[in-house]
Amino acid sequence: MHELGLRKNALGFGVLRAITGLKAGISDVSSYDFPFNPIYFFKANSRNFNIQSKQAPAGRYVYREVFVMHTQIKNRFLFYTFTLFLCLNSFFLMNAAAQSDIASVSDNYTFETIDVPDVDFLALTASSDFEDYAGYTKSADGEKDVAFTLIDSVFMTYDFPGSQNTYFFALGNNGNAAGHYQDSEGLFHGVVLENGELREYNFPDSVETEIYGISDATGALTGNFTDASGVRRGFSGDEIIEYPGATETYADFVNSSGGMVGSYVDADGLYHPYIRTPNGRFVSLDIPQAAALEYFFVHGINDARTVVARTKRVDSLPGTLVGTFQEGLQIFQVPGSVSTEGYNINQDGSIVGYYDSADGRRHGFIARLATETDMEPAATPSVFNYTFESINVPGVDFLAVTASSDFEDYAGYAKSAGSVKEVAFTLIDGVFTTYDFPDSQKTHFYALGNDGRAAGHYEDSNGLYHGVVLEDGELRQYDFPDAVETEIYGISDATGALTGNFIDASGVRRGFSGDEIIEAPGAPETYADFVNASGRLVGSYVDAEGVYHPYVRNPNDRFISIELPQPEKFEYFFVHGINDVGVFVGRTKQAGDVPRTSVGSFQHGLQELRFPGSISTEGWNINQDGSVVGHYESADGRIHGFIARPADAAMSDLFDNAYTVTLSKGLNMISLPLASPTPMTAKNLVALTGATTVITLDTANQQFVAWTPSAPDDGFAIEGGQGYIVNVPQARNFAFVGAPWTDPTDEAAAAPTITPLIRGDRGVAQAAWAFVVSGHLVGKPAFEGYKVVVRNLRTNSVVTASVQGDYFAAATADLTRRSIVQVGDVVEVRVIGPDGNFEAQTLTFKVTPEHLANAVLSVRLDSIGQPTQNLLLQNYPNPFNPETWIPYQLSEDSLVSVSIYDTTGQLVRTLPLGFQSAGFYFSASRRVNPNPPNPSFFVSDNLLILSV
Structure with missing residues (x-):
């Protein structure tokens, strides 16, 4: 039996839930x-x-x-x-008993032991891409550790003069090695081997220095240092690396694209691995059961972003993990070893380190990815499953995401509400920034590097396209040599080369990558879009019959194309991106159809990717982790960005449900119909719905809480089974995507209720039954403990909101849906400090039709704590009471005294208050009390007479 029940939630409106059969x-x-x-x-x-x-x-x-x-x-x-x-x-589960039923990534490698005759302790910690090695071993007398290199099979040891121990942890392709030595006092100092000679290296102002990496691209050293105060920080070259809020930061290695790996220790002493992007952004990962670890060090990353990490659980042996931050790390162990410690990963994916055998000896090893003669090759995936997440920006109804970095930053082009011009944008670390090339008709970005550079093209006043590149926040024009028009679609993270196509003076379109012209043999038009790290370039060409053919061009310049079924039906077919495992994303359109997205490989063919509930889906980029980025159109005509993340079939099936929602213009009550694969916040909900605000009820405090797009954070969590008020400036029709709700208490909502009071399309004015006054305070560096009091002078209703940062949002609603505000209402706003004192002039604002349409009155409160004039205000209560208080305000710091006069103008008393800072003196703790402690007084003829 299946029935739908209706229950009341905290806001008092119905939420649909499923009473499920089993x-x-x-x-x-x-x-x-x-x-x-x-x-x-x-x-x-x-x-x-x-x-x-x-x-x-x-x-x-x-x-x-x-x-x-x-x-x-x-x-x-x-x-x-x-x-x-x-x-x-x-x-x-890294113990002998538990590993029997756990698959290990070691199965994908072949192993070779690296030993040196008569050496029983060979701790191999570094390698070049040419299978030369470095590390440390025991001295001839066995009393200390000494560094070694094993280059071209020649074994050499190095002992820094006067040291207790010497270690190498880095080896460049040029033969330079680096590490550190321990001096007689037990302190570590960096050491570099160049031309067969050791030299000491100490990071500036350091007490101790340890080196773990050498950049083949720049020669820069990477490691960590301890300063005189005992704080450990990382370094790379001359740059200090410090994770925000960390007590210790370790830096180990930088790959050729500038991605750095390391780890940090938080205030609780827990280790966290991180990747630091080329633009300085940290991506940190939380480890399950981190408190059980003695350490966790990420030692290496190659250009394919595969990492090798070394870690140890308390009361256990050291272990090694290999994988990516996106797909997870797996156990890596030399077969038959007691323990395995991996230290380096080469560009070909081979892993280098050392292991201990049962007889107590220590051996070096290299683990190579298995070849065709050793095991069947891992095929490019042939079936693709995803979970989907919408990407939106509050206030932007047209967000065409066309590019992304591997760190989930985005770029593309957008139109703000009511605008007709398309401008480029970046969305980096959650910050939305638009770019409009001067005098252009429109500007688009189609490429985004991991270093934050973006590229695309703009349309000039004559309708011609020119390449445009964003570097260091500035736009510059780029035209391919001898081109009439240039369009850019790709940036190489490895080389920085631009890829795209151009049209010459004869009207022929060709591709380009860097300074190389790309032209498919015999094609009148060639499009080039992107080059992956291995040099494979994807694009499409048009043949003499005007038919599109997708292609990949291998590094040996060989073109491989796909023959499409009924290709003459395609208006276009563009291949926009390919990742390093050969999966690509394409965008296509048949005559009379909407644009569609294809994902696949040249080996296994293509399958359609469609954002659930969308009218059309256009995929533009594929990241190294296989996630696909692009944009889709919802039923109301808005354009949203999306990211589709790879998932197994079961998870994909669970989260690919779409629930279509229709919202009327104005105020609506909704709840979250599906569980999204990632948590939703107030900001997400406002952006997805195109709302001007979202309001919820804080049931614990019985107070309405609002979020508006000017808020400094993402706001409160959006949860299943809860009700939310949203205000939309236009009717909306879009889809939520996710999994059906389930909850062991059977209390979570399974479907939403969408309950507009009066539909806008009926031509009836909707009552303003919810309203928000929000804004920012200006005038002080911080507003901790401040409150804003809002009063409607017509209704005398009062709402108080706390200030977060410099932002506040005072919300009110009538859940019986009666009007609470109307055009022409005057709203009074006061600012109260932590001590209860008024901190600003009382301000008033008049409600306009625009405020009512948005359900938000936005204000800016300037000069907080800074009165505009000196005032002595009415005392309270009047002098016929046992006591009276005199409030006043100062516009600047000054000496202050208060004089009290009788009704005849005679001076009764002067109260010297001394030097006072500018501000409002309205609260009981700051106003003047003309009565001393326990005074005697009497009132006569409207005169306050004090007797001291």
């Missing part, structure tokens, strides 16, 4: 205690990618089949939970 064989909704939570990885077996389950921390999970009677929502089992970030759970 799958045969389960008599009731049941919960089970599992020792581990399944987490899924891709692992190569034969020629296919099979799903291998991993195990995660114990928890309580719920099995339930959910049936929801709404369009496009599928019936699903919720039979697992999932981890969106770093999957390290298998590491916590």
